[in-house]
Amino acid sequence: MRAGERRGAEVRTVGVVHVYRVAGTDVAALRGVDLSVGPGERVALLGPSGSGKSTLLSVVAGLRRPSAGSVLVDGRDIARFSESELYDYRSHSLGLMMQGDLSNLLPYASPRENLAFVGGPVRSRGRHELTDGALGAAGLADERRPVALLSRADQQATALAVAMAGSPRLLLVDEPTSQLDDDARERLLDTLVQTTTAAGTTLLMVTHDEQVAHRMQRMVRMRDGRVGAEGQRHEQYAVIGADGSVQLPEELLASWPAGSAVSVKEASTDEITIRRRLPAEEAP
Template structure:
Protein backbone atom coordinates (compact mmCIF):
# COMPACT_ATOMS: atom_id res chain seq x y z
CA UNK A 1 0.00 0.00 0.00
CA UNK A 2 1.24 3.45 -0.85
CA UNK A 3 2.67 5.53 1.97
CA UNK A 4 1.26 8.65 0.35
CA UNK A 5 -1.61 10.72 1.70
CA UNK A 6 -4.88 11.14 -0.18
CA UNK A 7 -6.07 14.73 -0.76
CA UNK A 8 -9.58 15.94 -1.61
CA UNK A 9 -10.90 19.49 -1.69
CA UNK A 10 -14.65 20.12 -1.86
CA UNK A 11 -16.05 23.50 -2.88
CA UNK A 12 -13.04 25.38 -1.54
CA UNK A 13 -13.42 29.16 -1.55
CA UNK A 14 -10.81 31.63 -0.32
CA UNK A 15 -11.56 35.35 -0.07
CA UNK A 16 -9.13 38.03 1.07
CA UNK A 17 -9.38 41.81 1.36
CA UNK A 18 -7.30 44.31 -0.61
CA UNK A 19 -7.80 48.03 0.03
CA UNK A 20 -11.20 47.34 1.56
CA UNK A 21 -12.36 45.16 -1.32
CA UNK A 22 -13.06 41.42 -1.15
CA UNK A 23 -11.11 39.39 -3.72
CA UNK A 24 -11.97 35.72 -4.41
CA UNK A 25 -8.74 33.82 -5.02
CA UNK A 26 -10.53 30.45 -5.07
CA UNK A 27 -14.09 30.04 -6.33
CA UNK A 28 -15.25 26.55 -5.41
CA UNK A 29 -12.35 24.20 -6.11
CA UNK A 30 -13.03 20.47 -6.26
CA UNK A 31 -9.86 18.39 -6.57
CA UNK A 32 -8.96 14.79 -5.79
CA UNK A 33 -5.37 13.50 -5.59
CA UNK A 34 -4.89 9.78 -5.03
CA UNK A 35 -2.32 8.47 -2.52
CA UNK A 36 1.10 8.37 -4.17
CA UNK A 37 -0.01 10.38 -7.22
CA UNK A 38 2.05 13.28 -8.60
CA UNK A 39 -0.11 16.20 -9.78
CA UNK A 40 0.89 19.52 -11.34
CA UNK A 41 -1.26 22.64 -10.91
CA UNK A 42 -0.91 24.83 -14.00
CA UNK A 43 -2.26 28.29 -14.66
CA UNK A 44 -1.40 31.94 -15.21
CA UNK A 45 -0.43 34.25 -12.37
CA UNK A 46 -3.48 34.99 -10.25
CA UNK A 47 -5.29 31.77 -11.17
CA UNK A 48 -5.32 30.61 -7.55
CA UNK A 49 -2.89 27.70 -7.79
CA UNK A 50 -0.47 28.93 -5.08
CA UNK A 51 -3.39 29.89 -2.84
CA UNK A 52 -4.79 26.37 -3.20
CA UNK A 53 -1.40 24.90 -2.31
CA UNK A 54 -1.18 27.03 0.85
CA UNK A 55 -4.70 25.97 1.84
CA UNK A 56 -3.77 22.29 1.48
CA UNK A 57 -0.65 23.04 3.55
CA UNK A 58 -2.80 24.47 6.32
CA UNK A 59 -1.06 27.83 6.02
CA UNK A 60 -4.33 29.54 5.06
CA UNK A 61 -7.84 28.63 6.08
CA UNK A 62 -10.48 28.45 3.34
CA UNK A 63 -13.38 30.85 3.59
CA UNK A 64 -15.69 27.96 2.72
CA UNK A 65 -15.45 24.31 1.74
CA UNK A 66 -13.54 21.31 3.04
CA UNK A 67 -9.95 20.12 2.67
CA UNK A 68 -9.59 16.41 3.38
CA UNK A 69 -6.15 14.86 3.90
CA UNK A 70 -6.43 11.14 4.62
CA UNK A 71 -10.12 11.68 5.30
CA UNK A 72 -9.66 14.41 7.92
CA UNK A 73 -10.90 17.92 7.20
CA UNK A 74 -7.89 20.10 8.07
CA UNK A 75 -10.03 23.21 7.50
CA UNK A 76 -11.64 22.40 10.86
CA UNK A 77 -8.36 21.76 12.69
CA UNK A 78 -7.33 23.89 15.64
CA UNK A 79 -4.02 25.75 15.42
CA UNK A 80 -2.41 23.03 17.53
CA UNK A 81 -3.76 20.33 15.20
CA UNK A 82 -2.51 22.23 12.15
CA UNK A 83 0.95 22.47 13.70
CA UNK A 84 0.95 18.72 14.24
CA UNK A 85 -0.26 18.14 10.69
CA UNK A 86 2.54 20.25 9.22
CA UNK A 87 5.16 18.74 11.53
CA UNK A 88 4.37 15.10 10.81
CA UNK A 89 4.00 13.76 7.30
CA UNK A 90 4.00 17.03 5.34
CA UNK A 91 6.92 18.27 3.24
CA UNK A 92 6.97 21.85 1.98
CA UNK A 93 9.10 23.30 -0.79
CA UNK A 94 7.65 26.78 -1.25
CA UNK A 95 8.82 29.79 -3.26
CA UNK A 96 11.70 31.57 -1.56
CA UNK A 97 12.87 28.26 -0.13
CA UNK A 98 16.34 29.60 0.64
CA UNK A 99 14.87 31.74 3.39
CA UNK A 100 13.52 28.53 4.96
CA UNK A 101 16.94 26.88 5.07
CA UNK A 102 19.76 27.45 7.54
CA UNK A 103 22.08 29.58 5.37
CA UNK A 104 25.08 29.09 7.68
CA UNK A 105 24.75 25.27 7.73
CA UNK A 106 25.84 22.73 5.12
CA UNK A 107 23.29 20.79 3.04
CA UNK A 108 23.75 17.68 5.21
CA UNK A 109 23.33 19.70 8.40
CA UNK A 110 20.11 21.19 7.04
CA UNK A 111 18.70 17.73 6.35
CA UNK A 112 19.78 16.38 9.74
CA UNK A 113 18.16 19.33 11.48
CA UNK A 114 14.78 18.29 10.05
CA UNK A 115 15.19 14.50 10.06
CA UNK A 116 16.82 14.21 13.50
CA UNK A 117 19.05 11.33 14.44
CA UNK A 118 18.86 8.10 12.43
CA UNK A 119 16.54 5.60 14.10
CA UNK A 120 17.46 1.89 14.31
CA UNK A 121 15.50 -0.23 11.88
CA UNK A 122 14.43 2.68 9.70
CA UNK A 123 15.28 2.43 6.04
CA UNK A 124 17.42 5.08 4.37
CA UNK A 125 15.91 8.54 4.61
CA UNK A 126 14.69 9.92 1.26
CA UNK A 127 16.09 13.30 2.29
CA UNK A 128 19.60 11.90 2.56
CA UNK A 129 19.11 9.98 -0.68
CA UNK A 130 17.97 13.14 -2.48
CA UNK A 131 21.06 14.92 -1.17
CA UNK A 132 23.26 12.08 -2.44
CA UNK A 133 21.57 12.17 -5.85
CA UNK A 134 22.45 15.86 -6.10
CA UNK A 135 26.08 15.19 -5.13
CA UNK A 136 25.82 17.36 -2.02
CA UNK A 137 26.32 14.85 0.80
CA UNK A 138 29.97 15.78 1.34
CA UNK A 139 29.65 19.45 0.42
CA UNK A 140 30.54 21.35 3.59
CA UNK A 141 29.89 24.83 2.21
CA UNK A 142 27.08 26.76 3.89
CA UNK A 143 23.85 26.75 1.90
CA UNK A 144 24.11 30.52 1.48
CA UNK A 145 27.27 30.03 -0.61
CA UNK A 146 25.76 27.45 -2.97
CA UNK A 147 24.45 28.01 -6.49
CA UNK A 148 20.71 28.46 -6.96
CA UNK A 149 20.45 24.93 -8.37
CA UNK A 150 22.22 23.41 -5.35
CA UNK A 151 20.09 25.46 -2.97
CA UNK A 152 16.95 24.11 -4.61
CA UNK A 153 18.33 20.57 -4.44
CA UNK A 154 18.99 21.09 -0.72
CA UNK A 155 15.48 22.45 -0.23
CA UNK A 156 14.05 19.34 -1.87
CA UNK A 157 16.19 17.08 0.32
CA UNK A 158 15.00 18.95 3.43
CA UNK A 159 11.36 18.69 2.30
CA UNK A 160 11.79 14.92 1.79
CA UNK A 161 13.45 14.34 5.16
CA UNK A 162 11.27 12.22 7.36
CA UNK A 163 9.93 11.14 4.84
CA UNK A 164 6.66 13.05 4.19
CA UNK A 165 3.44 11.38 3.07
CA UNK A 166 2.50 14.56 1.18
CA UNK A 167 4.94 16.89 -0.58
CA UNK A 168 3.73 20.36 -1.64
CA UNK A 169 5.99 22.20 -4.10
CA UNK A 170 5.63 25.76 -5.44
CA UNK A 171 7.52 26.76 -8.63
CA UNK A 172 10.68 24.73 -7.85
CA UNK A 173 12.40 25.37 -11.20
CA UNK A 174 11.47 28.98 -12.01
CA UNK A 175 15.06 30.22 -11.58
CA UNK A 176 16.90 27.20 -13.00
CA UNK A 177 18.28 26.56 -16.47
CA UNK A 178 17.07 23.54 -18.44
CA UNK A 179 19.80 21.14 -17.29
CA UNK A 180 19.41 22.06 -13.61
CA UNK A 181 15.64 21.81 -13.98
CA UNK A 182 15.80 18.27 -15.33
CA UNK A 183 18.28 17.16 -12.64
CA UNK A 184 16.04 18.48 -9.89
CA UNK A 185 12.94 16.86 -11.39
CA UNK A 186 14.80 13.55 -11.83
CA UNK A 187 15.65 13.60 -8.13
CA UNK A 188 12.12 14.60 -7.11
CA UNK A 189 10.44 11.88 -9.18
CA UNK A 190 12.88 9.19 -8.05
CA UNK A 191 12.72 10.11 -4.35
CA UNK A 192 8.94 10.48 -4.16
CA UNK A 193 8.31 7.31 -6.20
CA UNK A 194 10.54 5.28 -3.90
CA UNK A 195 8.86 6.65 -0.77
CA UNK A 196 5.31 6.49 -2.19
CA UNK A 197 4.90 10.20 -1.44
CA UNK A 198 1.95 12.13 -2.87
CA UNK A 199 3.06 15.28 -4.72
CA UNK A 200 1.11 18.43 -5.54
CA UNK A 201 3.25 20.89 -7.50
CA UNK A 202 2.50 24.42 -8.68
CA UNK A 203 4.23 25.42 -11.92
CA UNK A 204 3.74 27.66 -14.94
CA UNK A 205 6.11 25.50 -17.02
CA UNK A 206 4.52 22.89 -19.31
CA UNK A 207 7.78 20.92 -19.46
CA UNK A 208 7.79 20.63 -15.67
CA UNK A 209 4.10 19.68 -15.55
CA UNK A 210 4.70 16.87 -18.03
CA UNK A 211 7.02 15.21 -15.53
CA UNK A 212 4.07 14.72 -13.19
CA UNK A 213 1.47 12.00 -13.69
CA UNK A 214 -1.50 14.38 -14.08
CA UNK A 215 -1.99 18.05 -14.90
CA UNK A 216 -4.75 20.24 -13.48
CA UNK A 217 -5.27 23.63 -15.15
CA UNK A 218 -6.64 26.52 -13.10
CA UNK A 219 -8.09 29.82 -14.25
CA UNK A 220 -9.90 32.56 -12.32
CA UNK A 221 -9.79 30.55 -9.10
CA UNK A 222 -11.36 27.42 -10.57
CA UNK A 223 -10.26 24.10 -12.02
CA UNK A 224 -10.81 24.41 -15.75
CA UNK A 225 -9.31 21.22 -17.16
CA UNK A 226 -7.37 18.17 -16.13
CA UNK A 227 -5.77 15.13 -17.68
CA UNK A 228 -2.54 13.30 -18.46
CA UNK A 229 -0.04 15.00 -20.73
CA UNK A 230 -1.81 15.90 -23.98
CA UNK A 231 -5.20 14.41 -23.04
CA UNK A 232 -6.87 17.38 -21.36
CA UNK A 233 -10.54 17.33 -20.38
CA UNK A 234 -12.64 20.32 -19.38
CA UNK A 235 -14.11 20.06 -15.88
CA UNK A 236 -17.79 20.83 -15.32
CA UNK A 237 -18.23 23.06 -12.28
CA UNK A 238 -20.83 22.55 -9.56
CA UNK A 239 -22.93 25.25 -11.26
CA UNK A 240 -22.70 23.51 -14.65
CA UNK A 241 -20.11 25.94 -16.04
CA UNK A 242 -17.32 24.83 -18.36
CA UNK A 243 -14.23 26.92 -19.10
CA UNK A 244 -13.33 27.27 -22.78
CA UNK A 245 -9.73 26.56 -23.78
CA UNK A 246 -7.71 29.78 -23.58
CA UNK A 247 -6.96 29.78 -27.32
CA UNK A 248 -10.72 30.04 -28.03
CA UNK A 249 -11.26 32.98 -25.69
CA UNK A 250 -9.92 35.41 -28.31
CA UNK A 251 -12.79 34.70 -30.67
CA UNK A 252 -15.32 33.83 -27.95
CA UNK A 253 -14.71 36.49 -25.28
CA UNK A 254 -16.56 36.74 -21.96
CA UNK A 255 -20.13 37.88 -22.51
CA UNK A 256 -20.52 36.07 -25.84
CA UNK A 257 -23.92 34.43 -26.23
CA UNK A 258 -24.06 30.88 -27.53
CA UNK A 259 -26.51 28.06 -28.09
CA UNK A 260 -25.74 24.76 -26.36
CA UNK A 261 -27.44 21.66 -27.77
CA UNK A 262 -27.21 17.97 -26.87
CA UNK A 263 -26.47 15.92 -29.97
CA UNK A 264 -26.40 12.69 -27.93
CA UNK A 265 -25.88 11.71 -24.27
CA UNK A 266 -22.13 11.97 -24.90
CA UNK A 267 -21.92 14.90 -27.33
CA UNK A 268 -22.94 18.55 -27.05
CA UNK A 269 -22.40 21.36 -29.52
CA UNK A 270 -21.83 25.05 -28.86
CA UNK A 271 -22.76 27.56 -31.56
CA UNK A 272 -22.27 31.30 -31.55
CA UNK A 273 -25.45 33.33 -31.60
CA UNK A 274 -26.13 34.68 -35.11
CA UNK A 275 -25.41 38.34 -35.66
CA UNK A 276 -28.31 40.82 -35.61
CA UNK A 277 -30.38 40.47 -38.75
CA UNK A 278 -29.25 36.89 -39.34
CA UNK A 279 -31.46 35.26 -36.70
CA UNK A 280 -34.26 33.10 -38.01
CA UNK A 281 -37.75 34.39 -37.35
Protein backbone atom coordinates (compact mmCIF):
# COMPACT_ATOMS: atom_id res chain seq x y z
CA MET A 1 0.00 0.00 0.00
CA ARG A 2 1.40 3.37 -1.00
CA ALA A 3 2.00 6.20 1.47
CA GLY A 4 -1.10 8.27 2.12
CA GLU A 5 -3.56 5.48 1.30
CA ARG A 6 -6.03 4.25 3.87
CA ARG A 7 -5.06 1.09 5.71
CA GLY A 8 -7.43 -1.79 6.26
CA ALA A 9 -9.65 -1.91 9.31
CA GLU A 10 -8.70 -3.78 12.47
CA VAL A 11 -11.47 -6.09 13.71
CA ARG A 12 -11.78 -7.70 17.14
CA THR A 13 -14.70 -9.53 18.68
CA VAL A 14 -14.75 -10.09 22.44
CA GLY A 15 -17.08 -12.67 23.98
CA VAL A 16 -19.68 -12.26 21.24
CA VAL A 17 -22.94 -14.11 21.88
CA HIS A 18 -25.93 -14.14 19.56
CA VAL A 19 -29.22 -15.75 20.61
CA TYR A 20 -32.38 -15.94 18.50
CA ARG A 21 -35.77 -17.54 19.05
CA VAL A 22 -37.27 -20.37 17.02
CA ALA A 23 -40.76 -21.62 17.85
CA GLY A 24 -40.51 -20.08 21.31
CA THR A 25 -37.09 -21.60 22.03
CA ASP A 26 -33.83 -19.68 22.45
CA VAL A 27 -31.06 -20.85 20.13
CA ALA A 28 -27.45 -19.73 20.65
CA ALA A 29 -25.81 -19.23 17.24
CA LEU A 30 -22.68 -17.70 18.78
CA ARG A 31 -21.39 -18.75 22.20
CA GLY A 32 -18.65 -16.32 23.17
CA VAL A 33 -16.55 -15.69 20.06
CA ASP A 34 -13.13 -14.08 20.49
CA LEU A 35 -11.46 -13.21 17.18
CA SER A 36 -8.80 -10.73 16.05
CA VAL A 37 -8.14 -9.70 12.44
CA GLY A 38 -5.29 -7.30 11.73
CA PRO A 39 -5.37 -4.40 9.26
CA GLY A 40 -5.09 -5.70 5.70
CA GLU A 41 -5.19 -9.35 6.79
CA ARG A 42 -7.10 -11.98 4.78
CA VAL A 43 -8.90 -14.48 7.02
CA ALA A 44 -11.16 -17.43 6.14
CA LEU A 45 -13.91 -18.60 8.49
CA LEU A 46 -14.42 -22.35 8.09
CA GLY A 47 -16.94 -24.66 9.65
CA PRO A 48 -19.92 -26.94 9.03
CA SER A 49 -23.40 -25.60 8.40
CA GLY A 50 -24.80 -24.17 11.63
CA SER A 51 -21.38 -23.48 13.15
CA GLY A 52 -22.11 -19.74 13.40
CA LYS A 53 -19.70 -18.43 10.75
CA SER A 54 -22.32 -16.59 8.65
CA THR A 55 -23.96 -15.24 11.80
CA LEU A 56 -20.60 -13.87 12.92
CA LEU A 57 -20.12 -12.22 9.53
CA SER A 58 -23.51 -10.51 9.75
CA VAL A 59 -22.71 -9.29 13.27
CA VAL A 60 -19.42 -7.75 12.09
CA ALA A 61 -21.37 -6.17 9.21
CA GLY A 62 -23.73 -4.53 11.69
CA LEU A 63 -26.70 -6.35 10.15
CA ARG A 64 -27.39 -8.11 13.45
CA ARG A 65 -26.67 -6.91 16.95
CA PRO A 66 -24.99 -9.37 19.33
CA SER A 67 -26.87 -10.44 22.41
CA ALA A 68 -23.67 -9.91 24.43
CA GLY A 69 -20.05 -9.00 23.86
CA SER A 70 -18.23 -6.37 21.80
CA VAL A 71 -17.50 -6.00 18.08
CA LEU A 72 -14.60 -3.58 17.79
CA VAL A 73 -13.70 -2.08 14.42
CA ASP A 74 -10.66 0.15 14.84
CA GLY A 75 -11.42 0.24 18.54
CA ARG A 76 -15.05 1.40 18.16
CA ASP A 77 -17.76 -0.98 19.34
CA ILE A 78 -20.25 -1.16 16.48
CA ALA A 79 -22.57 -3.20 18.71
CA ARG A 80 -23.25 0.08 20.54
CA PHE A 81 -23.73 2.18 17.39
CA SER A 82 -26.95 4.03 16.72
CA GLU A 83 -28.77 3.27 13.47
CA SER A 84 -27.30 6.40 11.85
CA GLU A 85 -23.79 5.40 12.96
CA LEU A 86 -24.32 1.90 11.52
CA TYR A 87 -25.46 3.41 8.22
CA ASP A 88 -22.34 5.56 8.08
CA TYR A 89 -20.16 2.54 8.92
CA ARG A 90 -21.69 0.40 6.18
CA SER A 91 -21.61 3.25 3.67
CA HIS A 92 -18.01 4.39 4.14
CA SER A 93 -15.97 1.57 5.68
CA LEU A 94 -17.60 -1.68 4.61
CA GLY A 95 -17.92 -3.75 1.45
CA LEU A 96 -20.30 -6.73 1.36
CA MET A 97 -20.51 -9.79 -0.89
CA MET A 98 -23.34 -11.78 0.62
CA GLN A 99 -24.30 -15.30 -0.42
CA GLY A 100 -26.34 -15.54 -3.64
CA ASP A 101 -25.32 -14.53 -7.15
CA LEU A 102 -27.68 -11.55 -7.50
CA SER A 103 -28.18 -10.51 -3.88
CA ASN A 104 -25.72 -7.60 -4.26
CA LEU A 105 -26.68 -6.55 -7.80
CA LEU A 106 -29.31 -4.90 -9.98
CA PRO A 107 -30.19 -7.85 -12.23
CA TYR A 108 -31.54 -5.68 -15.08
CA ALA A 109 -28.37 -3.53 -15.30
CA SER A 110 -25.01 -4.22 -16.91
CA PRO A 111 -21.85 -4.65 -14.78
CA ARG A 112 -20.75 -1.07 -15.41
CA GLU A 113 -24.25 0.28 -14.75
CA ASN A 114 -24.21 -1.55 -11.42
CA LEU A 115 -20.94 0.20 -10.57
CA ALA A 116 -22.33 3.58 -11.59
CA PHE A 117 -25.35 3.06 -9.33
CA VAL A 118 -23.18 2.23 -6.32
CA GLY A 119 -20.35 4.68 -6.92
CA GLY A 120 -22.28 7.64 -8.27
CA PRO A 121 -21.18 9.79 -11.20
CA VAL A 122 -17.86 10.86 -9.70
CA ARG A 123 -15.29 8.40 -8.37
CA SER A 124 -11.68 8.88 -7.38
CA ARG A 125 -8.93 7.60 -9.64
CA GLY A 126 -7.98 4.91 -7.13
CA ARG A 127 -11.52 3.61 -6.94
CA HIS A 128 -11.82 3.70 -10.72
CA GLU A 129 -8.68 1.60 -11.07
CA LEU A 130 -9.83 -0.95 -8.50
CA THR A 131 -13.29 -1.52 -9.92
CA ASP A 132 -12.17 -1.43 -13.54
CA GLY A 133 -9.42 -3.88 -12.65
CA ALA A 134 -11.94 -6.28 -11.13
CA LEU A 135 -14.18 -6.09 -14.20
CA GLY A 136 -11.25 -6.25 -16.63
CA ALA A 137 -9.81 -9.35 -14.97
CA ALA A 138 -13.13 -11.10 -15.62
CA GLY A 139 -13.42 -9.77 -19.20
CA LEU A 140 -16.45 -7.68 -18.26
CA ALA A 141 -15.14 -4.16 -18.87
CA ASP A 142 -17.27 -3.74 -22.03
CA GLU A 143 -20.08 -6.18 -21.19
CA ARG A 144 -23.47 -4.59 -21.91
CA ARG A 145 -25.82 -7.46 -21.10
CA PRO A 146 -27.82 -7.35 -17.84
CA VAL A 147 -26.08 -9.31 -15.09
CA ALA A 148 -29.11 -11.62 -14.85
CA LEU A 149 -28.07 -13.03 -18.24
CA LEU A 150 -24.42 -13.57 -17.29
CA SER A 151 -22.82 -16.74 -15.96
CA ARG A 152 -22.56 -17.27 -12.20
CA ALA A 153 -18.82 -16.62 -12.40
CA ASP A 154 -19.38 -13.27 -14.15
CA GLN A 155 -22.10 -12.35 -11.67
CA GLN A 156 -19.74 -12.99 -8.77
CA ALA A 157 -16.96 -10.99 -10.45
CA THR A 158 -19.42 -8.11 -10.85
CA ALA A 159 -20.49 -8.45 -7.22
CA LEU A 160 -16.85 -8.19 -6.17
CA ALA A 161 -16.34 -5.04 -8.24
CA VAL A 162 -19.49 -3.52 -6.72
CA ALA A 163 -18.39 -4.46 -3.17
CA MET A 164 -15.02 -2.75 -3.78
CA ALA A 165 -16.50 0.32 -5.49
CA GLY A 166 -16.22 2.45 -2.36
CA SER A 167 -12.65 1.36 -1.57
CA PRO A 168 -13.86 -0.22 1.70
CA ARG A 169 -11.43 -0.71 4.53
CA LEU A 170 -13.17 -3.98 5.42
CA LEU A 171 -14.63 -6.51 2.96
CA LEU A 172 -16.95 -9.26 4.22
CA VAL A 173 -17.60 -12.14 1.83
CA ASP A 174 -19.98 -15.08 2.31
CA GLU A 175 -19.38 -18.27 0.26
CA PRO A 176 -18.27 -16.50 -2.95
CA THR A 177 -17.34 -19.70 -4.82
CA SER A 178 -19.98 -22.18 -3.70
CA GLN A 179 -21.59 -22.39 -7.17
CA LEU A 180 -18.48 -22.08 -9.32
CA ASP A 181 -16.41 -24.73 -11.06
CA ASP A 182 -12.71 -25.08 -10.26
CA ASP A 183 -11.43 -22.77 -13.02
CA ALA A 184 -13.96 -20.02 -12.27
CA ARG A 185 -13.24 -20.36 -8.56
CA GLU A 186 -9.52 -19.77 -9.06
CA ARG A 187 -10.10 -16.79 -11.35
CA LEU A 188 -12.41 -15.15 -8.83
CA LEU A 189 -9.98 -15.81 -5.97
CA ASP A 190 -7.10 -14.36 -8.00
CA THR A 191 -9.11 -11.17 -8.54
CA LEU A 192 -10.26 -11.07 -4.91
CA VAL A 193 -6.72 -11.39 -3.53
CA GLN A 194 -5.22 -8.94 -6.04
CA THR A 195 -7.93 -6.31 -5.53
CA THR A 196 -7.96 -6.37 -1.73
CA THR A 197 -4.16 -6.42 -1.57
CA ALA A 198 -3.90 -3.39 -3.89
CA ALA A 199 -6.39 -1.48 -1.73
CA GLY A 200 -4.97 -2.64 1.63
CA THR A 201 -8.47 -3.89 2.48
CA THR A 202 -9.02 -6.28 5.38
CA LEU A 203 -10.86 -9.39 4.19
CA LEU A 204 -13.01 -11.73 6.29
CA MET A 205 -14.51 -14.55 4.23
CA VAL A 206 -16.88 -17.39 5.09
CA THR A 207 -16.31 -20.61 3.15
CA HIS A 208 -16.82 -24.35 3.50
CA ASP A 209 -14.13 -25.06 0.89
CA GLU A 210 -10.65 -25.92 2.17
CA GLN A 211 -9.07 -24.98 -1.18
CA VAL A 212 -10.61 -21.51 -0.99
CA ALA A 213 -9.49 -21.08 2.62
CA HIS A 214 -5.92 -21.94 1.65
CA ARG A 215 -5.80 -18.77 -0.47
CA MET A 216 -6.19 -16.66 2.66
CA GLN A 217 -3.39 -15.77 5.09
CA ARG A 218 -5.09 -17.41 8.07
CA MET A 219 -7.88 -19.91 8.65
CA VAL A 220 -10.24 -19.84 11.64
CA ARG A 221 -12.39 -22.91 12.25
CA MET A 222 -15.74 -22.60 14.00
CA ARG A 223 -17.92 -25.27 15.56
CA ASP A 224 -21.05 -24.98 17.70
CA GLY A 225 -20.86 -21.20 17.75
CA ARG A 226 -17.26 -20.98 18.97
CA VAL A 227 -13.79 -20.62 17.52
CA GLY A 228 -12.25 -24.07 17.76
CA ALA A 229 -8.94 -23.70 15.94
CA GLU A 230 -6.92 -21.31 13.84
CA GLY A 231 -3.67 -21.14 11.95
CA GLN A 232 -2.14 -21.28 8.51
CA ARG A 233 -2.41 -23.91 5.81
CA HIS A 234 -0.17 -26.56 7.33
CA GLU A 235 -0.31 -25.53 10.99
CA GLN A 236 -3.56 -25.46 12.94
CA TYR A 237 -3.84 -24.77 16.68
CA ALA A 238 -6.80 -25.43 18.97
CA VAL A 239 -8.00 -22.29 20.74
CA ILE A 240 -8.68 -22.29 24.48
CA GLY A 241 -12.06 -20.72 25.21
CA ALA A 242 -12.74 -18.19 27.94
CA ASP A 243 -14.19 -21.03 30.04
CA GLY A 244 -11.07 -23.16 29.56
CA SER A 245 -12.67 -25.47 26.99
CA VAL A 246 -10.76 -26.87 24.00
CA GLN A 247 -12.48 -28.42 20.98
CA LEU A 248 -11.02 -31.70 19.77
CA PRO A 249 -10.20 -31.99 16.06
CA GLU A 250 -13.11 -33.30 13.96
CA GLU A 251 -11.24 -36.50 13.09
CA LEU A 252 -11.04 -37.50 16.79
CA LEU A 253 -14.71 -37.02 17.65
CA ALA A 254 -15.78 -40.43 16.33
CA SER A 255 -13.49 -42.25 18.76
CA TRP A 256 -13.68 -39.61 21.52
CA PRO A 257 -17.39 -38.67 21.51
CA ALA A 258 -19.02 -36.01 23.67
CA GLY A 259 -19.32 -37.19 27.26
CA SER A 260 -16.05 -39.14 27.22
CA ALA A 261 -14.23 -38.93 30.56
CA VAL A 262 -10.59 -37.89 30.26
CA SER A 263 -7.69 -37.03 32.51
CA VAL A 264 -5.70 -33.90 31.70
CA LYS A 265 -2.19 -33.54 33.10
CA GLU A 266 0.61 -31.05 32.58
CA ALA A 267 3.63 -32.74 31.00
CA SER A 268 5.70 -29.54 30.83
CA THR A 269 5.13 -25.80 30.73
CA ASP A 270 4.33 -26.12 26.98
CA GLU A 271 2.65 -29.52 26.88
CA ILE A 272 -0.27 -31.41 28.39
CA THR A 273 -1.42 -35.00 28.02
CA ILE A 274 -5.05 -36.05 27.59
CA ARG A 275 -5.97 -39.66 28.34
CA ARG A 276 -9.40 -41.19 27.93
CA ARG A 277 -10.75 -43.31 30.76
CA LEU A 278 -11.28 -46.85 29.51
CA PRO A 279 -14.38 -48.89 30.47
CA ALA A 280 -12.24 -51.27 32.56
CA GLU A 281 -11.15 -48.33 34.72
CA GLU A 282 -14.69 -47.24 35.58
CA ALA A 283 -15.82 -47.71 39.12
CA PRO A 284 -18.21 -50.65 39.71
